[in-house]
Amino acid sequence: MSNFDNRVKEELHVQTEKHTQKMKDEIWNELEQELFTNKRYKGESNKLKKRKRGKAIVWLIASAAILIMFSLQTKTGQALKSEIKDLFVPEKEVIQNIEGNDEKTEVQLNEGSNSEYVIYVDEERYKLTKGEESDIISSIIPPPKNFPEVTMEIKQVVNEKPEDLILKIEAELKKEFPELQAIEEVTEPVTGYLLHGAAGLEPESNIVHTYVISNGKEGSFVIMQKYFLLAAEGHGARFYRMLETFEIIE
Amino acid sequence: MFQNKWIKQIQAGDQEAFRQFYEAYSEYAIRTASAITRNREMAKDAVQETFIRVYRNIAKYNPTLPFNSWFYRILTNECLRLLKKNSIYSKFEHPNLENEPSIEDTFIPQTSDLYEEIQALDDAHRIPLILKYLKGFSEKEIAEILELNQNTVKSRLFQGRKRLKHQLDSTEKEDETL
Numbered sequence: 001m002s003n004f005d006n007r008v009k010e011e012l013h014v015q016t017e018k019h020t021q022k023m024k025d026e027i028w029n030e031l032e033q034e035l036f037t038n039k040r041y042k043g044e045s046n047k048l049k050k051r052k053r054g055k056a057i058v059w060l061i062a063s064a065a066i067l068i069m070f071s072l073q074t075k076t077g078q079a080l081k082s083e084i085k086d087l088f089v090p091e092k093e094v095i096q097n098i099e100g101n102d103e104k105t106e107v108q109l110n111e112g113s114n115s116e117y118v119i120y121v122d123e124e125r126y127k128l129t130k131g132e133e134s135d136i137i138s139s140i141i142p143p144p145k146n147f148p149e150v151t152m153e154i155k156q157v158v159n160e161k162p163e164d165l166i167l168k169i170e171a172e173l174k175k176e177f178p179e180l181q182a183i184e185e186v187t188e189p190v191t192g193y194l195l196h197g198a199a200g201l202e203p204e205s206n207i208v209h210t211y212v213i214s215n216g217k218e219g220s221f222v223i224m225q226k227y228f229l230l231a232a233e234g235h236g237a238r239f240y241r242m243l244e245t246f247e248i249i250e
Numbered sequence: 251m252f253q254n255k256w257i258k259q260i261q262a263g264d265q266e267a268f269r270q271f272y273e274a275y276s277e278y279a280i281r282t283a284s285a286i287t288r289n290r291e292m293a294k295d296a297v298q299e300t301f302i303r304v305y306r307n308i309a310k311y312n313p314t315l316p317f318n319s320w321f322y323r324i325l326t327n328e329c330l331r332l333l334k335k336n337s338i339y340s341k342f343e344h345p346n347l348e349n350e351p352s353i354e355d356t357f358i359p360q361t362s363d364l365y366e367e368i369q370a371l372d373d374a375h376r377i378p379l380i381l382k383y384l385k386g387f388s389e390k391e392i393a394e395i396l397e398l399n400q401n402t403v404k405s406r407l408f409q410g411r412k413r414l415k416h417q418l419d420s421t422e423k424e425d426e427t428l
Contacts (some may be wrong), residue, residue, distance in 0.1 A: 015365045017281075024277065031301055233331055
């Protein structure tokens with residue numbers, strides 16, 4: 001290490017020394033309070049309830065699938081899709097963790113173009129606009145001046161499989177996001193491929209978060225989220241929760 | 251590896267293991283957060299939130315990413331979030347904040363020229379330098395923490411050091427002429 005490197009190292013150590021021990025104790029006290037008091041057990045029981053609720057949802061979906069299989073023998077097309085959609089409650093309350101706090105949110109069932117999918121949308125904050133080529137869920141509250149728009153675009157590509165399409169999208173996104181992360185296989189909030197990129201470290205820097213998933217046939221759904229760095233734990237988290245409710249209607 | 255042992259024990263709800271983990275990780279977490287946020291309260295909040303997230307999300311930890319990188323990624327993101335939240339609030343919600351005492355005044359009372367020059371760099375160069383010189387992270391680890399390409403980190407460290415040297419030389423020359 002050069003003299004200059006040693007000076008920088010020493011300076012950072014000296015300047016961050018002060019108050020460290022006091023802060024360490026203060027933080028631990030807060031952590032104990034937050035994690036290991038009665039509140040913790042309440043939290044755990046909530047988790048248990050959530051898991052049970054999760055199991056109930058799995059059963060509901062399984063039951064719905066069986067019902068669909070029976071229905072397929074008698075009904076086809078749009079009418080059937082409409083019936084499937086009716087299996088979902090029109091509105092429900094979800095608890096989502098936003099910026100470290102649990103938040104109760106009312107979400108409403110929305111149907112995609114041509115009834116291809118359903119998704120629960122927090123309509124207090126977002127609206128779903130159906131388009132010819134894609135649907136866009138956008139923030140109702142405009143972003144601060146000079147900040148990019150916040151959107152989640154859902155598009156079906158009927159003739160391209162996710163494993164092929166993701167490569168094309170990767171090549172396209174790299175033009176705008178040179179530091180795009182490698183393609184990742186994910187199982188949450190949807191099962192498919194993920195591409196994530198940030199165009200900088202500034203609050204207003206563009207973020208892209210794109211999932212490519214199978215449409216259950218020979219094609220794909222592309223779900224492209226766009227927001228800004230500062231909104232990663234706000235809009236980013238809300239989009240994640242919304243996407244957990246995404247269901248393809250085959 | 252102690253980390254693997256702690257991870258398993260914390261996952262099993264072992265409070266003592268979490269305490270040991272806190273003892274081992276908190277000092278440099280506080281130093282790093284203090285250097286990044288330049289504010290005692292923000293640093294405290296960032297470190298606290300990081301440990302809460304680690305405790306609650308340890309089951310989601312993917313061992314393909316080194317634990318230190320995972321931990322410091324959470325910490326750095328949390329610092330940036332608080333820093334930017336604060337800057338947005340000051341820009342959009344508290345336009346008169348500049349007339350109030352600076353929050354930075356509540357932190358480190360005396361700083362050196364070198365530290366001031368480090369802190370005067372933009373975040374893209376400042377944060378990789380802090381990670382390198384404070385905790386001794388390698389370029390690869392910094393790339394993992396900041397979710398950047400390793401070459402980008404290399405270039406930012408190079409540019410950051412260059413700017414720092416230049417600034418420091420100029421300041422020292424000015425001092426000599428006085």
